Amino acid sequence: MYIGELASLTGATPKAIRHYEKLGLLPVAKRKGNYRIYEEIDVKSVKMIRLAQAVGFSLSELYDLSALKYKNNRFPVEIAQQLIQKKNQQIIEQKKALNRLQEDLKQLEDEIVQTYITNKISA
Incomplete structure (x- = not known):
């Protein structure tokens, strides 16, 4: 093709x-x-x-795998699996960070409502 x-x-x-x-x-x-x-x-x-x-x-990470493939004449499955596990761990950490941000946003909203609506304080 x-x-x-x-x-x-x-x-x-x-x-x-x-x-x-x-x-x-x-x-x-x-x-x-x-x-x-x-x-x-x-x-x-x-x-x-x-x-x-x-x-x-990144393409450079993929290149490293590709270079090993051509050097060893086979795809480095075990190394690819390790990289995938590492990437998965990074995603888990990113999700935790995003959850913390959501909690902070909720706290900010609660404080704004408490300060400016519940207590009727003018800005």
């Missing part, structure tokens, strides 16, 4: 796909004349890259 079809199937732009290839996140595509030719595995790879970005992984 050509880059346009890969883009359509994955939601990535052709520019992003070329960027992933340039960074080494995708193997260099085979060519048919001047056109890049992609395979089904590339669809899965681009979808995984986009999902990983959506959940907070």
Whole structure:
């Protein structure tokens, strides 16, 4: 398939796909004349890259995994799982921080109501 079809199937732009290839996140595509030719595995790879970005992984983090894949001739599943667990822990911490912010907002609202409505103090 050509880059346009890969883009359509994955939601990535052709520019992003070329960027992933340039960074080494995708193997260099085979060519048919001047056109890049992609395979089904590339669809899965681009979808995984986009999902990983959506959940907070940087392209440099993904590059590190990709480099290990090419160095060891296999995808480093165990390392990917560790990174996913670490990212999940970060999300848990972010949720806790957001919950604290919600509590602070509620406290602020309660204090405003108590001060300016219940006690009828003018600003």
